[in-house]
Amino acid sequence: MTRIMVVVGSVRPGRIGLPIAEWVRDVLLTDGAIEVDFVDLAELALPFMDEPNHPRLHDYLHQHTKDWSERVDAADGFVFVTPEYNHSFSPALKNALDYLSSEWFRKPVGFVSYGGVSSGTRGVVMLKPAVAGLGLVPAAAAVEITFAARQLDDEGRFQPTEQQEKNLAALADELVALGSALAPLQKRHAHSPGA
Numbered sequence: 001m002t003r004i005m006v007v008v009g010s011v012r013p014g015r016i017g018l019p020i021a022e023w024v025r026d027v028l029l030t031d032g033a034i035e036v037d038f039v040d041l042a043e044l045a046l047p048f049m050d051e052p053n054h055p056r057l058h059d060y061l062h063q064h065t066k067d068w069s070e071r072v073d074a075a076d077g078f079v080f081v082t083p084e085y086n087h088s089f090s091p092a093l094k095n096a097l098d099y100l101s102s103e104w105f106r107k108p109v110g111f112v113s114y115g116g117v118s119s120g121t122r123g124v125v126m127l128k129p130a131v132a133g134l135g136l137v138p139a140a141a142a143v144e145i146t147f148a149a150r151q152l153d154d155e156g157r158f159q160p161t162e163q164q165e166k167n168l169a170a171l172a173d174e175l176v177a178l179g180s181a182l183a184p185l186q187k188r189h190a191h192s193p194g195a
């Protein structure tokens with residue numbers, strides 16, 4: 001089984017990122033090859049990065065960092081569900097990324113982006129250099145959702161289009177393939193390259 005962490009990047013009250021991420025989670029759970037760890041950054045509630053030592057030293061002071069490290073370490077790959085804010089991605093997601101280093105190293109990541117007119121693609125363009133610096137390996141498949149709020153039903157659930165479902169299925173397949181290809185290249189807690 002490939003253990004995929006689905007991260008809800010938006011933390012603001014009323015966010016549409018939560019129902020979108022719940023759709024992603026539910027689809028991945030129907031894939032017999034995938035286990036899901038669902039991480040809502042609003043619930044995780046990491047403070048602004050408050051560790052005194054560089055994360056690549058893996059010398060964490062705070063329990064919230066140790067817990068986050070253990071959780072990310074256990075993942076074989078990630079889906080980041082991110083809104084676009086001012087042509088960039090969610091700052092809560094950047095904060096969660098910055099806390100750790102080798103835990104991300106040589107693991108695959110896929111993006112489900114959404115926003116207004118841009119469908120979050122400009123945010124993902126900004127996100128890719130940050131994940132590359134950590135040694136995460138971006139999947140080519142992606143889900144991009146324009147005017148995502150229009151796809152919520154009366155109960156607030158996200159209703160995907162057929163194309164979005166196909167794109168998510170392609171992303172899931174790619175994460176499983178990359179997860180097994182990259183696993184032998186991961187060195188747990190080796191000092192990964194610094195920024």
Ligand SMILES: Cc1cc2nc3c(=O)[nH]c(=O)nc-3n(C[C@H](O)[C@H](O)[C@H](O)COP(=O)(O)O)c2cc1C
Binds near residue numbers: 010011014
């Ligand atoms: C502070 C802020 C900045 C935004 N900037 C953009 C933007 O640059 N491009 C875009 O397409 N949508 C933008 N939007 C629209 C959001 O992508 C849209 O409101 C989305 O619902 C936000 O995700 P969330 O509800 O999960 O927080 C912005 C929204 C907010 C609140």
